[in-house]
Amino acid sequence: MGYHREMGAQEGRAADKASDATAARVVRRRPRDRRAQIAAASAEAFGSLGYHGVSMEDIASRLDISSAALYRHYPSKYALFREEALRLGALSEAAVRLPDSADDLSPEARLGHVMDALIAASITNRRSAALLRWQRRYLEADDAAILGSQLSTVNSVLMSLLGAARPELDKPDRAVLSTAVLSVLSSIGDHHVPIPVRALTTLLSAACRAVAECTLPPSDGTAEIPVAVEIPLTFKHELLLARAIELFHERGYPNVSVEDIATAAGLPASSAVYRFYRGKGDILAAAFRRAADRVSAAIGPAVAAADGPEQALTTLIELYVAGSFAERELTFVYYAEISNVPAEERTVLRNIQRLSVEEWAKLLVGVRPELSAADARLLVHAALALVVDLGQRFGSDDPVCSRQRVIHLMRVVLFGGERG
Template identity: 75%
Template sequence: MDARDRRSAREATAGSSRAVRRRPRDRRAQIAAASAEAFGSFGYHGVSMDDIASRLDISSTALYRHYPSKYALFREEALRLGALSEEAVRLPEPLRERPAEERLAHILDALIAASITNRRSAALLRWQNRYLEDADRQILIDQLVTTDAAVRALLAQSRPELEGPDHSVLAAAAMSVIGSISDHHVSVPVRPLTNLLRAACRAVTECELPPPGRADTESIGVSEIPLTFKHELLLERAVELFHERGYPNVSVEDIANAAGLPASSAVYRFYRSKGDILAAAFRRAADRVSAAIGPAIAASDSQEQALTTLIELYVTGSFAERDLTFVYYAEISNVPTEARTVLRNIQRLNVEEWAKLLAGVRPELTAAEARLLVHAALALVVDLGQWLGPDNPRCSRQRVIHLMQIILFGRPAR
């Protein structure tokens, strides 16, 4: 190759390089999508601007040209997702005079479509919204209240025989089913996924609820931990703090004080780090769910009976550890990588065992569809407690068990 050919080659390469680096027209939308997915996967505090820039193969300087800060990115995407849910419940003019059942089906379909489209980023909205500043969080709350009110109003019109608070329970259950797909990566094609979510929402909104429980009889007594059991106290107090403030806002010193230890250094006699405390609490809960599977199957005469037993045990355990159930979904990204891999594997195996039982009851479901419904049923427990209050008698154990059966079986257990 002579000098002219080499120069032409260099110019072609440089031209190609410049073409590749040309700023795309939708760069801002790309940044928003990548950041939302990162926040949903690793938590708001677990992601930096450099991380987001790396995902897009751009410099952090280029990123700052579009957004002045990580919070600006976080805020924009959280409020965009809230606005989408608000928009989904606005009925088009031709439908406004249609029967309530038809209008309800339309807005649930619109919410399902929005959830599927934004599946990879919606975990941000479900589990990270506590990190919005107060004024921005109020905007988001107003958006979600509008969405919830629209669903409740149509439920009230289509099911006037129900008491008002029960409209809230069924609306929250349907929204939980729709939102649960952001909590996992089970892959189902869009059309069958839409049909599956639609059928589950319809089963929930049309079901007959058991009578509401009483808070004093439904609450589960938890034995007081002796002050000498520092290992247990650390776990319990740490989870309480993580639930109240969020994992990044809790220090080892905070945990030591809450557990009555003289100094933060005393925590390290039991755990190497704050992340190890979180991992230990999660591992205990995961092992409890796993350990129940074999005995439930062995003691049951059918797959439906075994799965019903597992539902009851899961709800009872979750009610006994309300804070931990929420913290698992919201903070698992903060568990050290190796421990997180172990926890994810245990959860995956647990879900697969439940899904096998469900497929035996409903052979029309594919393996992936059965797993997806199991995830939806499990998410319901934390969503109802979080949205309607952990001690709300309208969300008693018996009612949550019943709604999990509705999601999984499409009917009450026999």
């Protein structure tokens, strides 16, 4: 009996070793789609942490592989970044390519077909969207030109289809509506609101169609001249914030030094900056905290003064648009560079933003009780994204995209169409 038990134990140990060896071989086996896995992980990393905030080692650790294995597929971080950015651009371009079978469709149906294809592509690549949305400025010139051509094709096709479906629209109005539709789609990369694919598709489809069908307020052709706020030279704290944000917007956060900020603010040396802030990250955090607090602080008074949720939400929309027009650079930099804020302060900012979005969403559910809380949060994010994207495309002084038009489009997205 002892002999048999010993033999059994030995056989068991041998089997365990064989099993371990088999498992090891399985782990070491290179997946057929490894390159696609690397591209997806890198795109998500670039989108969440910024191009300059990610290393090849970071990407390798996300995939649980060595950096040497990563370099077997891609020679550099930039090669990864370039390939994924241009892949996303090509997917968008392919989505607006109508099949031959669409020749017999009505203009409205052709527009709907393209929007459905764009929605499907956006949802499939949701986790990668922030790369294209906020980090493409770091592409080299030739690659940026390729991506620019891809995105220009998408916009041109959408404008053309809008014109065919709605002949009354002039070219500037088609440009505004096309930008707004694409903004709604790309906004899902800015957040992680969990919604099942089918429900997300339905929600995006309704929002995009509401935008495409809306009637923009008339444009009187008069440019809105933003009022420049002169900051006294003695207010060094304010000058630092303002000049830093301008530089971050123009060059990108990683390409701006403390010395650059000091020079722009009229300070004699970079050491003068450190009397106010510990570094660039703290300057960024201070500007963002001020903007986040302003949005948050407006909610209580708006609700208290309103007759109901629709009026309160409309007031908040108007205040948000006014603030954005006054600080266009900050609105963009907030989304593009928040990953560069120190981690602890970034958590605080995210919490303020999340609570503000939740309050807006509660008001929206009060207006549209058929929406779930998640549906409402997603639409709030889409409406806020409109302000950023329209501002990037048209600026603050183009009459074709006036404050009233931006406010109207936000209401259309949130309320599901035009309301009296």
